[in-house]
Amino acid sequence: GQNIDQPTEMTATEGAIVQINCTYQTSGFNGLFWYQQHAGEAPTFLSYNVLDGLEEKGRFSSFLSRSKGYSYLLLKELQMKDSASYLCAGMDSNYQLIWGAGTKLIIKP
């Protein structure tokens, strides 16, 4: 079956760094997406990885290891506005997104 696993909730301190992990099992693989969703709002696209390695985009970076079925989202210099749910989604061979349940990130001052 297809499955995306990520932690339910994480807490971090303002100004610090946090890594949100995601493991995936999909039927075929066409890439891994990360989205941010603030409470009561729709998700917004953060990153896409299809090749192994790290993709950096400002304070956010995303990493992929295809052999391990593993990805992480790294958030640096955390700000209070980064408090949100972070959704990991794998794209299968039919180009369908398989969504994780999301990781709720709580930032404390």
Add this chain to the structure above:
Amino acid sequence: GAVVSQHPSWVICKSGTSVKIECRSLDFQATTMFWYRQFPKQSLMLMATSNEGSKATYEQGVEKDKFLINHASLTLSTLTVTSAHPEDSSFYICSATPGARGGQPQHFGDGTRLSIL
């Protein structure tokens, strides 16, 4: 770029009413659009996938006669919740992609909060 507009943002109506939600891609042609439902503190649940000019593909457990989807053009898809009841109250979100291939991200509308009294 890649802006998706969803309307209305909020709907409050009486039980038995039918409600139509529109999803438009403003600056790209959306060959594929998706409709999701999300209950409080739960993950996104895909309801259906629609490709322009063809019938929508519904996920298991989603009643196609209850949730009517029309994707008549490359920039517009509509979801109609027919004879809505309180259990249909939820956050409905559409997304669109220029193509289902090549790792194109889904771009989301702002969502519609539906409350059935």
